[in-house]
Amino acid sequence: MFHLPRLSLAAKLFAAVFATAMAVALAMGVSAQINLNRDFLGYLNEQAVNRLELARVSVAAGYVENGNSWDFLREQPSQWGWLLRPRLPEAEAPAVKTSPADLTGATRRFTLFDADRQRIAGFPLPSSNAIERAIVVDGLTVGWLVLTPFESVSSGAEKRFADAQALVAWGVGGGAVLLAAAVAFWASRRLLQPVRRVAAATHRLAAGDYTTRVAEGRRNDEIGQLGRDFNQLAHTLQRNEAMRREFMADVSHELRTPLGVLHGELEALEDGVRRLDGAALRALKGEVSTLHKLVDDLYELSLADVGALAYRKADLDLRELIAGTAGAFGERIQGSGLTLQLALPEQPLPAFGDERRLRQLFNNLLENSCRYTDAGGALRISARREGGHAVIDVQDSAPGVLPEQLPRLFERFFRTEASRNRRSGGAGLGLSICQRIVEAHEGRIEARTSPLGGLWLRVELPSHG
Structure with a gap:
């Protein structure tokens, strides 16, 4: 055919x-x-x-x-x-x-x-x-x-007059056709040349070359906007690909550490180098708990990414919730050698949210401070109402975070190169989960430099009542 x-x-x-x-x-x-x-x-x-x-x-x-x-x-x-x-x-x-x-x-x-x-x-x-x-x-x-x-x-x-008029008419028509052909040829080459460049770049992008870009030039029309949108898309894909590779590397690293410890402990028990006693069982249980916490955090982040994380919102008192969380962390804070400074309002601080998820939010914030703050330091928690929002500040003492690193604290597996690193045992997912929880409550969270010398995390949630 x-x-x-x-x-x-x-x-x-x-x-x-x-x-x-x-x-x-x-x-x-x-x-x-x-x-x-x-x-x-x-x-x-x-x-x-x-x-x-x-x-x-x-x-x-x-x-x-x-x-x-x-x-x-x-x-x-x-x-x-x-x-x-x-x-x-x-x-x-x-x-x-x-x-x-x-x-x-x-x-x-x-x-x-x-x-x-x-x-x-x-x-x-x-x-x-x-x-x-x-x-x-x-x-x-x-x-x-x-x-x-x-x-x-x-x-x-x-007849000569009519023939002359017809000749002029057909001559003008033929000239118009030739002019249209010239304009069509110019338009097909000149106007569509940027489109062909974008098409070629799209083929390279689809083949996995995320570094490809098109020359934007100074065009302010739809074709120029197409080039700028393509470059933005390529930049986003390149960044996402880099983040994906970093994520896979970080996940494999975080899994390798406790698995390596478990493997070594089990070999030691098998070879008789170490006895199966309470200490060995506690060590094995600690590494399993680390693995379990990492898998749970990754699972929650994956649910949050697809919008499948369940929230059961109701009216609640943030003051009571924060006080209860701080009380439950009393021993953990003392064990870290920190002094707790709690400044809560006398009146209730109403909000509309999921109590279990908000408790998880405050647990992660306090755990972050206990894990990364030097012994002998301080942890200050304050809450108040500003306009239509409830503002919660969690500040700790040294070590601090460099100002240029503050916006990246909510990225998965991100840690600073100072004392807040893997030696403290964290996987770098806690603050990412905090950000998802706050955004699900239509609030916002930001990181600042604390006057105490450490990290200042501010949470703003819509207040009701």
Whole structure:
């Protein structure tokens, strides 16, 4: 089966513009030709009718001068041409000029009939649509002067004029077609060249080359916007690919550490190097708990990414929730050698949220401070209402975080290179989970430098009541 070749976008654009121009030029040429012929023939016939009126006066005068008879024309047909000359008063004679009807040979289409409709002189075959004028002498119709109208342009001056007009019309149409072809060729190459570059870059991007970019130039039209959007897409894909690789590397690293410890402990027990006692069991249980916590955090983050993390929101008191969480962390805070400073309002701090998820939020914030703050430091927790929001501040003492690293604290597996690193045992997922929980409650969380010398985490949640 024969298949037509696939046309490029440039070829389709060229064909569309060129075909449209051809159709318009052809329609203009045909309509111009039709209108020219119709109007020109109408003009010629109008001039011929005017000439017919003048000829009727002359023919009537010739009839009277020759004894009220048409015999002089029957005997001398050569008198017919002389008889058709217009007869005007002597005062108007100098102003008489040859009429357009005489130039186009309209008088050759005149036919003279007598009163009985018998042809006397003139055009031998008058048409059925001939124009008649009665020749009246002394109130009696003595004959008929008939004009056969023009039905087409014949040879002569009128044909040369019509041909010249048609030539001009078709010349203009042909020039318009050539101009349209040039414009279509320019548009197909010039305007679509950036589109072809984007298409080629898209193929490279689809093949996995996320470093590909297109030259944006200084265009402010849709094509320029397309180039900028493509570059933004390529940048996002490149960044996501880098994050994916970092994520896989971090996950494998976090899993390798506790698995390596478990493997070593089990080999030691198997070889008899270590006895199976309470200490060995606690060590194994600790590594399993680390693995379990990492898997749970990854699972929660995956649910949050697809919007499947369940929330059961209800009215609650944030003051009571924060106080309960801080009380449960009392031993953990003391074990880390920290001093807790709690500043809560006397009145309830109402909010609308999921109590279990918000408790998880505050647990992660306190765990982050206990894990990464040096012993002998301080942990300050305050809460208050500002406008329509409840503001919770969690500040700790040294070590701190560099200002340029603060925005990245909520990235998965991100840790600073200072004392807040893997030696403290964290996987770097706690703050990412905190951010998802806060965003699910239509709030926001941000990291700042604490006046105490460490990290300051501020949480703003919509307040109700």
